[in-house]
Amino acid sequence: MMERCSDSITVHQCFCPAKLRGARSSVPHPLALLTSPLQQRPVGRLKSLFKESIVIKDQREKVGRESRGPVVLQESTRPAAISQEKIDADRKELEKITTVLPPRLAGTLLEKPDFCEVVELVMDLGRPPLARFPSGDLKLSTDVITQEDLAYAIDKLGAFGDDNRAGIDRTLHRISCMRNRDGRIIGLTCRAGRAIPGSASMAADLIASGRSILFMGRPGVGKTTVIRETSRLLSQLHQKRVVIVDTSNEIGGDGDIAHIGIGRARRMQVSKVAAQHRTMIEAVENHMPEVVVVDEIGTEAEALAARSIAQRGVQLVATAHGAELARLIKNPTLSDLIGGIQAVTLSDDEAKRRKGPKTVIERMAPPTFDTAVEIIDRRTWRVHLDLAAAVDSALKGHEVEGQLRVQREDGSVEILEGGASWDDDSSPTSSSTSALFDESIAADRRSGGAGAESSWSTVGWFGGAVDAAAIAILPHGLDGHAVKDVIAGMGLERSVLLTPHLHEADAVLTVRERLRGGGDDLVNDARAAGQAIFSMKSGSPPSIIKAIRALAGIDPSPFSLRDVSAAVDADPSSRKRVAALRSEHDIARMTGRSNIVSKTNYKKKSAALEEAKAAVEELVLAGGHAAELLPRSPDILSAQEDLVRSYNLPFEVVGSDSDARLRILPQHYTSGDNERALGTEWDARSSGWHTV
Structure with missing residues (x-):
């Protein structure tokens, strides 16, 4: 079938050969080079099996979440026919x-209608033999x-190597053995190779x-099938x-x-497993x-040999x-x-x-490989096109986001440009890369702060319906x-969802060191957007549990997000106001400087003044929001008041005794001049200031 795209590029509709009798489940055949009709060139000289076809698609369907990126250009080569x-x-x-x-046992297995789908055969001494299929295990006999029986099988095979593996001549089948302490074979695993x-x-x-690669x-x-x-x-x-x-x-x-399956490639066998790096x-x-x-x-020796090969200008496929990539980075051997x-x-x-x-923590040297491919399953791969950039991003603490490829x-x-996952399935994922959040912030600005429609508004990352009062955490x-x-x-x-988008999040959950120094782009974007930031001392599970309980309102806390959803129902603008109020606590308690967050320095006047200065400059002046500082002693409160007066900003003192604290107000506060309201609890509805 021929179609004509709007950009005058010819599209050849690919076909899937019918599943023929006795054949294994048909697997689509490969693609070659990206090209247009004016640039088409012969890409090979295969005479019988393959013909060329180009598939050019602009796919923006949702697979977990909406894909991003440019038009997908691909070329596919498929078998024209499968002969009998x-x-x-x-x-x-x-x-x-x-x-x-x-x-x-052989006769029983050959009589099975799905024999061509067999994955492996298992023979363990004293147990019934099993044949494993994609649909499940099949017991070949009730006899053990x-x-x-094991001796009969061993006689049909060659000698087992030092890796306890053997094979059948000129086939891809692999037979592995299990031995007892005396070295006698007591089990066989016969894996079908294709x-x-x-x-x-x-x-x-x-x-x-x-x-x-x-x-x-x-x-x-x-993996072995792919590299073959x-x-x-x-x-x-x-x-x-x-x-x-x-x-x-x-x-x-x-x-x-x-085997003919490797084409014209030459094969070097290895005498011993330990000699692979030398070979x-x-x-x-x-x-x-x-x-x-x-x-x-x-092994480490094989990794060093691979680096030596790559440095000699030879393409390496391994x-x-x-x-996933993050776990490979943590593997000291590899x-x-x-x-x-x-x-x-x-x-x-x-x-x-x-x-x-x-x-x-930094990368020591250029990677041995240019590109890494995570094979999630046979139809879903995650590709890191620039491995060096992906490793650097991971070492900076960002979630590594690759290119998700799905075979239909x-x-x-x-x-799917930028597709990634928390775990090893094809579900949507979360990421902290700066590019993704720059896009989210830009989307918020283009839409006047409303942001795009939340991808988690009806279905959470775990699947199924979510609570109407669900909160989203980044x-x-x-x-x-x-x-x-x-x-x-x-x-x-x-009730608690994860989101990769800053404009969709009710709060950013991070560790305390991310707030130090002011060099974290995401934290800066969150502060500029008036987003709530909740920091923990560490990312350990107990700390995460405590944070989630506080954010979800399970434990009493001023940081609870549970009131946000209810407030939004009554007043759509309340989400931003509540988030801003929560951010005031964050600026006051988590400015990113260790001498502020440390409880041992609370009584130091320099720490209190630095806290007040950070609140004035980062929240009140920059964002036009009020900032409430930590409780201080009367002499420190006086010093903080003098500092605020130097900025010509109104303020008030709320609470009493040991709970007395300073609230710094923006310029448009209308309740009167500077005043001390000791002993009076502040009520947002009765106050005269408002956020912008």
């Missing part, structure tokens, strides 16, 4: 895994596995760019010299002849590759166990892949220039997993 010969060949190869089963064309389609543009993900998510297909694309489609360092023979299969260096020195592919970088981290002590001048602490049922790939500089776990553990999923 190909189907028969795939089934014949899959049937080879049954050769390790006793005949009575005996030592004779070469799936199209499994790397979501990274085809990265593959073609020549960038070094690191694939991360949990075990079993499909990547090897085929690079060697066959892009005509590059590819060498695979195949430690466990998982990429190229068992035996001396590599990696040998591949570069002896065989002049343009690309080196490595599966499962897991995998590593790790659910952190060198992302450049390594180190604590740096700044000079006094540099710390003052940065407006931050003297000791900071029809095989097309949708790119975590900043905190572990998003910890905040979400605390909210879930307290049973407040419907």
Whole structure:
């Protein structure tokens, strides 16, 4: 089908081949280069399997939340047809895994209608044999596995290596064994291996760019399958010299002849697992590759070898166990892949220039890889196009936000700019990157302060309906997993929401060090917007629990946000007023200077005067809001009054005895001249001042 877009770019409608008898679930096939009809060039010389097609989409649908970013441009190459010969060949190869089963079990498995979907076979001594499918486990027999059954399987295999793995010649199947203390085999796991064309389609543009790519993900998510297909694309489609360092023979299969699934790539086997790093260096020195592919970088020596390869100008494609980038940064063994981290002590001048602490955590060196891909599941990936920038952002305490790529049922790939997640699913997420909040602030200004429609107004991040009086919190500089776990553990999923947008938040929840120095962009934006800021001494779960209880109104606190929603129903402008009043407490108690927040310095006159000065300059003069300071002794109150008089601002003293405190009022206060109202509690409704 041919369509014509408004920008005169031809669109070829991709098709999904019908699911043929006996074939595995069809997986869409890859894409190649971004191009227009005037720039189209041949991208390969494959004769039978693939044809080129371009998919150009402007997707702005919501997947959890509305996607942002430019028009999505992608090109996809798909199999024109799947021949019956190909189907028969795939089934014949899959049937080879049954050769390790006793005949009575092999026949039972082959008779299953969904045999082609089998994932692995499990044979444990003294237990019934199992066949695992995507739909669940299937018991192949009620009889238990005996030592004779295991001996039959071992006789069909080659010798197990020092990693307790073996294979079937010229197949991708992997057989792993379990041993007892004496070294005798007591269990086998037979994992079915498949070469799936199209499994790397979501990274085809990265593959073609020549960038070094690191694939991360949990075990079993499909990392090895992806780099096997990547090897085929690079060697066959892009005509590059590819060498695979195949430690466990998982990429190229068992035996001396590599599996056809790796295309024209060459495969180097490794004699011992401990020698993988030496084989990696040998591949570069002896065989002049343009690309080196490595599966499962897991030791410090292998990480250093990978860095050496990258420094020699060779494209590197590798995998590593790790659910997400943030956890890889904290891994002391593998952190060198992302450049390594180190604590740096700044000079006094540099710390003052940065407006931050003297000791900071920084990236030690350029990352080994240019791009990192988190494989969340087989159809959802998160891509960090600039790995160095992502690591730097994470080390500054920001939530790392990557590019979310989702593969649709029809095989097309949708790119959601800036998509990210608290956890490893495709649910919406929270982020603290300055760009995201700059966008939120800009949206507020464009809409006159009303902000965009809240994405959490009807459905919270946890899914389902939310309370009408729900509050929204923006975590900043905190572990998003910890905040979400605390909210879930307290049973407040419907009452307390997380939002990445400053204009949607009722309060910003952060740690105290973020308020020091005035160099945090988000804190400055929140203060400029009159947003409530609640700080904690640390981001530990007990501190988060205490903060959530206070904000949600469970514990009596002046910082409770529970009154906001009710007030808004009666007066839409009250949200800003209540938030401003709450911010007054924040400015007075959390100006970001340790000698103010410390209780041991309350009686010092210098601290009290600095508190008053900060309240005047940052809240009253800059924002036109009133500021109420902490209770002080009479002599300190007098000193604070003298300071406020020097700014020609009205003020009043509220409370009595030990609770006496100064309230600084804006210029448009209309209740009269400066007055001392000792012993009189202030009421917002009867006061003459108002906020702007």
